[in-house]
Amino acid sequence: MIWGTFKTIPMKRFYILIIALLIISGVKPQSKQPCSSCLPEGITFSTQAQIDSFQINYPDCSEIEGEVHIMGDDITDLNGLSALTSINSLIIKGNYSLKSLTGLENVNSIGAYLNISSNFSLANLTGLENLTSVAGPLEITGNNA
Numbered sequence: 001m002i003w004g005t006f007k008t009i010p011m012k013r014f015y016i017l018i019i020a021l022l023i024i025s026g027v028k029p030q031s032k033q034p035c036s037s038c039l040p041e042g043i044t045f046s047t048q049a050q051i052d053s054f055q056i057n058y059p060d061c062s063e064i065e066g067e068v069h070i071m072g073d074d075i076t077d078l079n080g081l082s083a084l085t086s087i088n089s090l091i092i093k094g095n096y097s098l099k100s101l102t103g104l105e106n107v108n109s110i111g112a113y114l115n116i117s118s119n120f121s122l123a124n125l126t127g128l129e130n131l132t133s134v135a136g137p138l139e140i141t142g143n144n145a
Contacts, residue, residue, distance in 0.1 A: 042066025042088075051080040051103075064088060067112075070095060078103030078127065089136070091115045101127030112136040119143045 038061035045051050045068070054061075063086040070078070070092045081103045089112040092098070098119050104127040113136035116122070122143040 036060060037063040037065050040065040042068060044069040044071065045075065046072040048072070048074050048076055051075060051078060054080045055083055062086070062106075067091065069093070070098075073097065082106055085109075086111065089113050092119060093117050095119045095122070097121055099123050101125055104128060105130055108132050110134040110136075113138070115139045116143060117141045119145075 038058050043064065043066065045054075050072075051070075062083050064084065065088055067089040068087050068091065070090075071094050073096055075095045076097045076099070078098075078101060083106065084104065085106050086109045087107060088110070090107075090110055092101070093115060094117075096119075099121050100123060101116075107128070108130050109132060114134045115137075116125075117139060118141075120143070122145045124145050125140075
């Protein structure tokens with residue numbers, strides 16, 4: 001019986017009916033979402049230029065899956081990392097010109113360990129206010145903070 005009903009509907013109306021049923025049922029076309037996680041092998045920042053160009057080089061990255069090393073004599077700020085919300089492991093070590101951690105204020109979790117050591121100009125830990133969890137060891141030593 002139902003098939004007979006469809007046979008009498010002109011093809012144009014049939015397509016409209018199918019589209020309407022899809023809309024009503026909530027079927028939506030799949031859209032490609034930008035990937036927010038990146039760098040499973042990790043990354044080392046040894047210059048200020050590398051930090052400043054991070055968002056240009058990795059525009060959709062908000063979660064670094066690997067280990068992040070920040071170790072450089074000329075690194076003065078971390079503002080180029082402000083898009084990050086999660087990092088697997090973070091090591092900030094031996095940065096003689098780094099005075100604060102501003103730029104990391106959107107990071108809310110560290111998946112493994114956090115090591116902040118031997119940053120002799122680091123006056124405070126400003127920038128880590130939103131950090132709510134560090135899954136592994138936490139080491140903060142030899143800083144001015």
